[in-house]
Amino acid sequence: MRKISPRLIYFFGALGGLLFGYDTGVISGAILYVKRTLDLTALEEGMVVSSVLLGAMIGAMSIGPLSDKFGRKKMVMFAALIFLIGSLGSAFSPEFITLVLSRIVLGIAVGGASALVPTYLAEVAPAKMRGSLTSLNQLMVMSGILMAYIINYAFSGMAHTVSWRWMLGFAAIPSAILFIGGVFLPESPRYLGRIKKFDEALAVLNMLREPAEAQAELQEMKDADEVELGGFKELFSKFVRPALVIGVGLAIFQQFMGINTVLYYAPTIFKAIGMGDSASLMGTVGLGTVNVIITAWAVRVMETRGRKEWLLIGGVGMAVSLVALAILTNFAATGIMSYVTIVAMAFYLIFFCATWGPIMWTMIGEVFPLAVRGVGVGFSSLVNWGANLLVSLMFPVLLQHFSMPIIFGVFAVMCALASFFVKRYVFETRGRSLEEIEATLRDRANVAEDDSVVAGTTPIAH
Incomplete structure (x- = not known):
């Protein structure tokens, strides 16, 4: 097996996140020109934005x-x-229906990447670095969004009939890079271990670990219970249920906090507070830069605290920021107030990028047992994209019927509920191998069965 630098493995392993970010972020600027070119209604505008999310649900x-x-x-x-x-189809779309269909195709890849990247990074990363390395996915997502904002601004000076085509079509370049990089990526050692290719698994581990660590990890994989590929029946079994609750709960709350609504419609929000098209796009570049910087910081410090603690800090911080936004947007956004509103939005994004952004994907990549990891991460991603679809599709309609202060207030309540969920249902995974996390799930299932026997009930077999 050809030896590859661990840095390159982690980079190309996370590169799908860049495309994930670019293709979800680029529409925030492109939609300003698409709706003028194709004369879209509010509902059609929502469909263009949310069509990629429908595809993402299929892909995940x-x-x-x-x-x-x-x-x-x-x-x-x-x-x-x-x-x-999907990128080329979107760029060359002659009318509304073709654009929606092309973005559904594109969404299949976005959803697939959202499930694949956390799984792959979790399976190649050492336990002591897994939080930081799987957070590379979110760093790539935010870098992709920033790249989309910059490209949007770069092409904003062109005629509105062609500028959005360049914005959407630019994603073809990193797509080709990802495919070429994929040729050189090694297979996941956990996948190789599950199909009994232990020699190949060891070769991959030797690229990423010290020899003694690689041998010990391979032995852990061999000592684990016989792993047979599981499906939805196993995903909903008592053994997996705590992981499923965590994965689905985090996936739903991450969207109901309103993050992608802010990212998708940042230029629209900026225009609503009195900024022009060009200034709105430049404002999103500034926010995107903050996002990347904070996410890069999060990658470095992820392992200094437990996952639960970071999630609780983020939930409270976002709630406070959203309350501030609700208050600020209740006043006329002129002069200095416009910039204060942007600062409040930046703080909201900072708390998200440092906590819920990377940690949700980190946890769904590590909490599921090997036998159902692909199905579990895929299902959690499906729920995440479904919640994303619901929120983003409704946002243009909500803007027509409710004020921004009310909308931000609802998102603040969601952040408070998310913090309660984390406190009650999420267990800590930091610093533990994937096999140790799986053993915890088995112990919890056994305790539950013992409790049911004591109570005089029949335990459920698993």
Whole structure:
């Protein structure tokens, strides 16, 4: 097996996140020109934005489980090809229906990447670095969003009939890079171990660990219970249920906090507070830069605190920031007030990028047992994209019927509920191997069965 630098493995392993970010972020600027070119209604505007999310739900639920069967590497390359097709289709769309269909295709790749990247990074990362390395996914997502904002601004000077085509079509370039990089990526050692290719698994581990650590980790994989590929029946079993609650709960709350609404519609929000098209796009570049810087910081400090503690800090911080936004947007946004509003929005994004952004994807990549990891991460991603679809599709309509202060206030309440959920249901995974996390799930299932026997009930077999 060809030896590759660990840095390159982690980089290309996370590169799908860049496309994930670019293709979800680029529409925030492109939609300003698309709706003028194609004369879109408010509902059609919402459909163009949210169509990628519909595709993402399909991709998350199909490509994730397929990676359990065919391997993580092949599905990364497959997703890169879909990225390429969807990007070019969007750029050359002659009318509304073709654009929506092209963005659904693009969404399949986005959803697939959202399930594949956390899984792959969690399976190649050492336990002591897994939080930081899987957070590379979110760093790439935020870098992709920033790149989209910069590209939007760069092409904003062109005629509105062609500028959005360049914005949407630019994603073809990183798509091709991801496909080429995928050729050189090694397969996940956990996947290789599950299909009993232990020699190949050891070769990959030797690229990423010291020899003694690689041997010890391989032995852990061999000593684990016999792993047979599981499906939805196993995903909903008592053994997996605590992981499923964590994955689904975090996925829902991450969207109901309103993050992607702010990211998608940042230029629209800036225009609503009195800024022009060009100034709105430049404002999003500034916010995107803050996001990347904070996410890079989060990668460095992720392992200094537990996952639960970071999530609680983020939930409270976002709630306070959203309350501030609700108050600020209740006043006329002129002069200095416009910039104060941007600062409040920046603080909201900072708390998200440092906590819920990377940690949600980190936890769904590590909390599920190996036998159902692809299905579990895929299902959690499906729920995440479904919640994303619901929120983003309704946002233009909500803007027509409710004021921004009310909308931000609702999101603040969601942040408070999310913090309660974390306190009650999430268990700590920092610094533990994937096998140790799986053992915790088995212990919890056994305790639950023992409790049911004491209570005079029949335990459920698993």
